[in-house]
Amino acid sequence: MNRSLTNFARQSYCTYRNGPIRVGHSLIRRLLDPVLDRHQTVQLACGLKLALDMSKGNQNAIFWHDGNGDVNMYWAVRELVPLGGLFIDCGANCGLVGLLARQYRQARVIFLEPHPRLVQTVAANIKLNGFESDCELIPAAVSDTGGEISFYEDPRHDGSHSVLADWGGQMRLLGQVPCLTLSEIIETRRLSKIHFLKIDTEGNDWAVLKSAGSHLRPGIIEVVYVEMSRDQEAISRLLQDRGYMGFVNISRRRRASQLAKQAYENGGQPCFFAPLPDSSPPEGDVLWCGRESSQAAYLNALHSRASL
Numbered sequence: 001m002n003r004s005l006t007n008f009a010r011q012s013y014c015t016y017r018n019g020p021i022r023v024g025h026s027l028i029r030r031l032l033d034p035v036l037d038r039h040q041t042v043q044l045a046c047g048l049k050l051a052l053d054m055s056k057g058n059q060n061a062i063f064w065h066d067g068n069g070d071v072n073m074y075w076a077v078r079e080l081v082p083l084g085g086l087f088i089d090c091g092a093n094c095g096l097v098g099l100l101a102r103q104y105r106q107a108r109v110i111f112l113e114p115h116p117r118l119v120q121t122v123a124a125n126i127k128l129n130g131f132e133s134d135c136e137l138i139p140a141a142v143s144d145t146g147g148e149i150s151f152y153e154d155p156r157h158d159g160s161h162s163v164l165a166d167w168g169g170q171m172r173l174l175g176q177v178p179c180l181t182l183s184e185i186i187e188t189r190r191l192s193k194i195h196f197l198k199i200d201t202e203g204n205d206w207a208v209l210k211s212a213g214s215h216l217r218p219g220i221i222e223v224v225y226v227e228m229s230r231d232q233e234a235i236s237r238l239l240q241d242r243g244y245m246g247f248v249n250i251s252r253r254r255r256a257s258q259l260a261k262q263a264y265e266n267g268g269q270p271c272f273f274a275p276l277p278d279s280s281p282p283e284g285d286v287l288w289c290g291r292e293s294s295q296a297a298y299l300n301a302l303h304s305r306a307s308l
Contacts, residue, residue: 006036014066029064041128048103049128050096051121056158059094071257072249072272073097073225075264076287077196080223080295081105085195088112088185090142090208093159095122097198102131107195109134110185114141114151114177115161138185140178144207149179162202181211192220199226206231209238217242218290228286236281244288245296246276247303271306273299 009032033054040052044067052059061069068074077100081087085107089098092113101107109131111122119139126135141149141163152171154160160168163179185191199205205226209216216238224244228235236246250273260270273287289295 006040007042009036010042010063010066013064029060033060046100046103048096048099049125050094050099051124051128052094053121058157058159062094062096067096067100068258068261070097071261072285073198074100074261075272076223076225077101078104079298080287080289081107081196084108086110086191086193087196087198088194089198090182091198091200091202092122092137093118093200095125098122098135099125099129099131101196102134103129106134109136110189111135111137112140112142112180112185113137114139114163114179115153115174116177118158118161138180140180141204142182142185142201142208142211143179143204144181144211146179146181146184148176151175151177160202162204164203167203181213182208183211183213183215186212186215186220194221196223196225197221199224201227203230205229206235206238209235218244218293222290222293223295224288226286226288228281228284232281232283236276236286239288243290245291246281247273247287247289247296247299248276248282249285249287250274269302269305271302274303275300 013028036054038054040054040063041049042052042063043049050062052063054060054063077097081101083105085105087098087101087107088110090112092098092111095111098109098111102109113119113122122137126132126137141151143149143163149163151174152162152165153174154168154171156170165171199208201208205228215221224239226235239246260272263270276286
């Protein structure tokens with residue numbers, strides 16, 4: 001399919017998906033995917049350009065959803081990363097989230113990605129947007145020990161590669177990859193402030209947080225967005241002990257997320273996160289800010305207004 005038809009198909013699907021009809025979305029994609037070229041270069045509505053591999057599920061979703069699959073992360077980047085701030089994308093995959101931080105907030109971005117193929121994808125997408133002077137790509141995993149670490153690939157899900165052999169059902173050893181700690185990254189680059197740290201390391205988030213050592217405090221790392229797919233209680237206890245307050249994603253249903261996003265784009269102030277309950281911490285994405293920070297005050301204000 002030529003590029004003009006491809007763009008028409010993608011834009012038509014996005015319009016249909018965001019419309020009132022709630023059925024047939026997956027069927028349309030199944031019908032169109034076989035006739036599309038495997039490798040696509042697209043420009044998202046925000047202006048960001050991406051080279052995508054349509055055979056990879058998460059990149060395929062970015063193509064069809066115009067990069068808006070994770071609405072809560074999209075909002076957090078736009079609202080909580082200061083202009084020109086430092087964003088660390090730990091577990092970058094194809095680089096979308098870090099690139100959004102650069103596109104929307106002119107952030108300086110450090111990408112960390114251990115999978116050799118995805119390292120090439122991130123590098124290509126940085127170059128495609130002309131962001132080389134503001135972005136650094138580190139081809140390494142992050143954990144609580146440095147050196148090298150075994151890395152496992154999930155052949156079915158391109159977003160599920162991990163340093164944990166038991167993370168997926170059919171993980172296979174890809175080999176040894178370089179591994180760094182957050183302390184090493186902070187100290188070797190003399191980073192005095194990280195404005196937003198995104199951690200999505202497929203089950204290894206607890207080890208990544210520990211690897212920050214004494215740097216894990218709001219005075220140095222202002223905002224932490226962590227997947228919390230395992231070790232939820234240990235992660236919560238560590239971050240609370242270091243002076244952070246947690247906010248849990250409350251827009252889990254796709255339709256609710258899309259409506260909130262539309263309200264936001266129209267100038268509204270929807271609430272995407274609520275203060276973490278006192279009960280056991282939930283599994284899923286949680287946003288952490290310093291208890292006395294302006295970010296926490298803003299999130300609390302949005303939640304209070306939404307609760308009225």
